[in-house]
Amino acid sequence: MHDSNRMELWKMNKGLQRIYMLPYALWIVLFVVAPIALILYYSFFDITGHFTFENYKSFFSSTYLTLTVSSFWYALLITFFALLVSYPTAYLLTKTKHKQLWLLLIIIPSWINLLLKTYAFIGLMGLYGPLNAFLETIGIGKQQILFTDVSFVFVSVYIFIPFMILPIFNALDKLNPALIDASRDLGASSWTTFRRVIWPLTLNGVKSGVQVVFIPALSLFMITRLIAGNKVITLGTAIEQQFLVTQNWGMGSTIAVFLILFMFVVMVITGGSDKGASVHEKNK
Amino acid sequence: MKELLRGAILILAVSIILLLINNHLSEGSNKTGKNILTVYNWGEYIDPALLKQFEKETGIKVIYETFDSNEGMMGKIEQGGTSYDITMPSEYMVEMMAEKDLLLPIDYSQIPNIKQIDPYFLDLPFDPGNKYSIPYFWGTVGIAYNPDLLDGQTFESWDNLWDPSLTQQVILVDSARETIGMGLNSLHYSLNSTNMKELREATSKLKQLSPNVKAVIGDEVTQLMVNNEAAVALTWSGQAADMMSENESIDYVVPEEGSNLWFDNFVIPRTAKNIEGAHAFINFMLDPEVAAQNADYVGYSTPNLTALDYMDPEVVADERFYPDEQTRSHLEVYKNLGLKMLGVYNELFLEFKMDMK
Numbered sequence: 001m002h003d004s005n006r007m008e009l010w011k012m013n014k015g016l017q018r019i020y021m022l023p024y025a026l027w028i029v030l031f032v033v034a035p036i037a038l039i040l041y042y043s044f045f046d047i048t049g050h051f052t053f054e055n056y057k058s059f060f061s062s063t064y065l066t067l068t069v070s071s072f073w074y075a076l077l078i079t080f081f082a083l084l085v086s087y088p089t090a091y092l093l094t095k096t097k098h099k100q101l102w103l104l105l106i107i108i109p110s111w112i113n114l115l116l117k118t119y120a121f122i123g124l125m126g127l128y129g130p131l132n133a134f135l136e137t138i139g140i141g142k143q144q145i146l147f148t149d150v151s152f153v154f155v156s157v158y159i160f161i162p163f164m165i166l167p168i169f170n171a172l173d174k175l176n177p178a179l180i181d182a183s184r185d186l187g188a189s190s191w192t193t194f195r196r197v198i199w200p201l202t203l204n205g206v207k208s209g210v211q212v213v214f215i216p217a218l219s220l221f222m223i224t225r226l227i228a229g230n231k232v233i234t235l236g237t238a239i240e241q242q243f244l245v246t247q248n249w250g251m252g253s254t255i256a257v258f259l260i261l262f263m264f265v266v267m268v269i270t271g272g273s274d275k276g277a278s279v280h281e282k283n284k
Numbered sequence: 285m286k287e288l289l290r291g292a293i294l295i296l297a298v299s300i301i302l303l304l305i306n307n308h309l310s311e312g313s314n315k316t317g318k319n320i321l322t323v324y325n326w327g328e329y330i331d332p333a334l335l336k337q338f339e340k341e342t343g344i345k346v347i348y349e350t351f352d353s354n355e356g357m358m359g360k361i362e363q364g365g366t367s368y369d370i371t372m373p374s375e376y377m378v379e380m381m382a383e384k385d386l387l388l389p390i391d392y393s394q395i396p397n398i399k400q401i402d403p404y405f406l407d408l409p410f411d412p413g414n415k416y417s418i419p420y421f422w423g424t425v426g427i428a429y430n431p432d433l434l435d436g437q438t439f440e441s442w443d444n445l446w447d448p449s450l451t452q453q454v455i456l457v458d459s460a461r462e463t464i465g466m467g468l469n470s471l472h473y474s475l476n477s478t479n480m481k482e483l484r485e486a487t488s489k490l491k492q493l494s495p496n497v498k499a500v501i502g503d504e505v506t507q508l509m510v511n512n513e514a515a516v517a518l519t520w521s522g523q524a525a526d527m528m529s530e531n532e533s534i535d536y537v538v539p540e541e542g543s544n545l546w547f548d549n550f551v552i553p554r555t556a557k558n559i560e561g562a563h564a565f566i567n568f569m570l571d572p573e574v575a576a577q578n579a580d581y582v583g584y585s586t587p588n589l590t591a592l593d594y595m596d597p598e599v600v601a602d603e604r605f606y607p608d609e610q611t612r613s614h615l616e617v618y619k620n621l622g623l624k625m626l627g628v629y630n631e632l633f634l635e636f637k638m639d640m641k
Contacts, residue, residue, distance in 0.1 A: 047623050047624060047627060048623075048624075063631070063634065063635060063638065066638060067638065070638075122504065126508075126511065127512075127513050128511065128512070128513065144452060144498075146499075146513075147498055147499040225458060225500075225501055225502065226501070226504065228499075229455075229498065229499020229500055229501055230499065230500035230637045230640070231499070231637075231641060233634070233637050233638050237637075238634060241630055241634065242630075244355060245355070245459075245460065245626070245630055246623070246626055246627045246630045247355075247623055248623070248627050251627075
């Protein structure tokens with residue numbers, strides 16, 4: 001009797017669990033699986049609606065391969081500079097007195113619409129903008145800042161910095177200060193402490209940051225036009241053009257399929273080797 | 285966390301309340317009927333006083349909505365669920381919409397004012413016999429430039445853009461047909477060329493222009509020209525007129541090899557609810573005095589021949605916006621080249637943009 005009651009309860013729990021899972025499963029199917037499946041489906045059709053592998057063949061033409069290389073190169077640059085700025089910033093943040101307040105101040109700009117920020121940079125970097133006025137006063141003279149790849153990387157880095165700082169800040173904040181003290185007590189220099197203790201323990205934060213920045217940076221498109229004047233072309237530009245102008249959904253989808261593949265690779269590289277886990281694995 | 289949640293709920297609640305108020309205020313905007321006419325037009329493309337006058341004269345209430353791209357406009361109409369009675373697509377879009385059976389034929393017995401339109405602008409290849417469309421405004425593609433920022437460089441020919449003195453000065457428009465078309469024009473080829481050899485030649489000529497190209501952008505160019513940030517831009521005559529009204533130094537020219545002649549046109553979408561009202565509106569807008577007032581306000585060139593008599597003679601005599609017969613004979617209207625050819629143009633354009641550094 002007792003046992004069967006227990007059984008009933010267990011079954012009921014299981015049923016409840018299924019009901020709880022339902023919204024999540026629906027969400028995943030509707031907004032993750034279905035769009036990817038649709039993109040895959042469309043990528044096999046040409047402009048007249050016939051089944052074809054032609055799109056995949058044309059992706060391996062020099063045009064799209066060059067685009068892929070240049071997208072990767074700029075995404076790499078953006079991620080690198082974002083990391084270069086974010087790591088020390090996050091580190092200093094954990095040392096400040098009101099760290100949550102400082103963090104908030106860094107996060108606030110990401111509340112402003114991306115397009116507005118980009119337009120603001122057009123004004124700031126213009127020939128008669130404050131940046132050029134500054135260059136003139138210090139004697140360097142007017143420079144063409146807007147519509148260069150430097151300005152493109154700069155604006156992109158600025159936009160992505162908060163997304164890089166957050167995970168790194170969290171990792172650093174969770175770091176047990178006793179470990180650092182121990183390292184110093186045992187005679188390690190600051191550099192060794194950083195390299196052997198702090199960096200490995202915050203690596204997961206860095207990896208999440210890299211993912212959050214690198215993946216969207218691969219397919220940036222609006223900034224390439226507004227800030228770089230189309231002198232930087234990414235896969236995102238090509239997708240936009242295929243869908244909106246050429247109305248070639250097939251080719252646009254094919255490029256999107258490759259982007260998804262690239263992102264998957266990036267996820268595997270940056271997410272795969274969880275250091276703590278692998279050590280644990282070995283110890284077994 | 286709790287505060288964040290509370291904040292989010294508060295914002296959501298305020299938004300919903302505002303939405304409800306807004307819906308209440310604009311009640312009827314989605315209702316259709318005999319006495320309501322929904323006009324779907326480009327932004328800032330009509331004198332609002334004329335809408336008031338039309339309402340007064342006919343008793344029809346006008347609901348005015350705007351779009352910013354032909355493709356976006358067609359997408360909305362194609363999806364259905366809208367009840368636009370009038371819209372104003374560009375010529376190639378008229379052809380595309382007619383092909384997709386999205387337009388109603390125009391009943392000319394209800395539009396006596398059609399006789400005011402210059403016959404030169406009627407019965408063009410994009411809509412033979414003007415079955416679906418009537419021209420609203422027209423214009424050209426040319427070069428807007430600011431002599432103050434240049435050392436006496438002029439632009440009688442497209443080839444002038446390649447002049448070495450213009451390094452990093454020229455702004456091109458981020459649109460395949462205009463930019464590749466400019467390359468074709470500079471080689472004396474047709475804007476509607478489908479000959480791959482000509483297209484390749486035009487693309488390699490454009491690639492040689494890249495040291496002179498400052499940027500390839502969209503509507504942002506107006507602000508850059510007005511603020512003296514840029515000296516030379518490939519642009520539409522209407523956009524040039526906007527620049528010139530804010531910066532008097534700017535001039536506009538259509539190079540002699542020829543260029544594009546474009547139209548925006550009245551059409552009645554198949555989804556229209558007030559077809560009679562739509563005809564009445566078109567006829568009203570074609571009235572010479574009304575058309576003149578509208579052209580005055582918008583600043584584009586009107587195809588309404590009689591309206592020219594009611595306009596400032598100085599404007600009408602301005603060859604930059606009302607070119608003479610000789611210049612006009614070099615102008616070409618875009619033909620719908622089909623999606624495949626449009627793809628080729630865009631592929632070449634992408635190649636050109638990638639080559640730029």
